[in-house]
Amino acid sequence: MSAIDARPAHSVAARAAVSMGLIAAMLVFGIGVYQAAALFKGAKTDIRRPTAATTGALPGTMYVVQHGAIYRFDRGSFHQITSEDGWMQPAISVDGTRLVAVKRALNRSDLYVLRTTGQAILQLTHNQSATVEANHWAFYPRFGPDGSVVYFSYDAKDPYNTFRVDLAIFAASAENPAAPGIQWTEPNQYTGGDVSPIPLQKGGLIFTKFSIDDQSNVHSQVWLQARRGSAGVALTKPADDCGQPAITADETLLAMVCRHGGLQADDLEVVSLQGATLGVPTVVVQDQLVASPIFSPDAKLLAYLAPAGDAGPFQLWTVRVGAAGAPAPRRITSNLDLDPSSPPAWTSP
């Protein structure tokens, strides 16, 4: 008989129980390692609601969009003013009392006038249809200088070309939804159309126009059109591929995003604006993903959206305008997922 066999039965049972316990602990440990590996991967994404973010303060009040909701940003805090329901591209009236914004749904989008608290007070467009292709899009709304008119991009249907969906810029009453919209621009066919209108104080529009050249290359240009239906003039060259214009309140500076033929990065440029003449551009952000610039009300800062690193969700950044040397951009947010196709709306307090 061996020594082990000589042990009492209760001792063998206790050892077996301890062994089973250890094996169970090892199993739990192995499962824990598996879970930890998965957790390590998942921990990379840490997107927060703006209301849960800690940020620096900016002068005035700004409106930004994340995940279909509009947020008001003032004194360093975000306040959600609409539900997450397809809201995008808010713009503020010159007097700072009203917003006009897009509410996007499947197959269509509509324009609404809202109070600055987020309450919708008027639906300007009714673009819904039971037939899929009979729905309409409305994007990029901006109030005109006196607040009575809203300019926006809209896809008027071409009855002879079913597949053609080009956005043209229209003007419509900001107070009377029943009044018919008026088409301002004539887009180049099958390019996607004209977008990002900015009404000028003395009439006219600055916007982005797209074209396709003989070599089938797509170009975007910042365009100036003085009157409804006129041909307008290009402010930038096709090869520069500029778009997303923003101007200062006194209309002397223009910011734009130019990709110069690139497909993975673009530049943020600021240039003097005098009528239909642009000065020499200053590149304030180079060779990054940059979107949706907007000047501060006092024109001292330029805000824009860009990833925190070289990729990833878009954050709010600012850079000083007209400062000597090359001012360093300042990142305002770090964990948000802001909508880069919604330029911030920025107004005085």
Added chain:
Amino acid sequence: MYLPRASKIIAGFVLAGIVGLAVYFLPAVQSASTASVGTGPISIPVPNPLPSTTGPFTVLLLGSDDDAKFPQDRVNTQSMILVRVDPSTKQATMLSVPRDLWVSIPGQGFGKISTAYQTGGPNAAVAAVESNFKVHIDDYVWIGLEGLVRLVNDLGGVDMLVTNPVMDDFYPSDINTTDPYGYYRVAVLPGAVHLDGVHALQYVRSRHGDLRGDFARSERQQQLLMAIKAKAAHLTAADFPGIASAMQGELKTTIGLARMRLLFSMGGDFTGSNVRRIVLLPPYTTEGFAGGQDVVYPNWGQILPVVHQSFP
């Protein structure tokens, strides 16, 4: 071998941890070391294996509309991109093959090059490109619609510059639907964007509202490829299991583990300037009519010299 009791216990825990890690990483190892990922019925040997994984190599990327309208593995290839990668010079060339290119398909006669896959699977698609373009293809990667969506989502989305509004009133509503013949409207707005899988698919699949039709789509597909490569530079080994298991038969490839690692490690090297992109617009091709359908005729006299600058 005798081990003290405490050492045995510690060894047991270490072994349990290793097993836990192994189970987690197993899908990645399997995906990179086998010819077919997931549950797809096809398991195809490497067509033309190279002895070295560090030399230049050519991959044929295939994308199919594998929705409910088509029997499984009887699909066309809506996207065919020939990619040449030179790891030593960090140069790459992408050539998009028009899906409607009217060519001689080995064993089938003349037809659209996109139909080769339908009758003979990836090997037939590889053979059709090799015989017409006079190139050597080392590996292929095939991905389905949902596979692309899952891949982009598992990468955490991709960052792109949308060059112009991509508008389509008749975009197929054929994923996760009871009516694969339905459609909906798409509007991808211009500028820098962060796209999830569904929207990335919309961007590269839409074609109705663009003057350049399928050629524009080819350009956007190449652009997405560059965005995926850029995103792959941020991956770690911990990301591979999720990506591999997410494919669920929506990805098939002959690329081996060593070359896969090489491609992922090079992801950040492709910044645009070292990637040559070729789309066979006129005069390389002309539109025409053959076999009762709209087709694209190749101008081989123009195409082959350009192809052979980059593809042996």
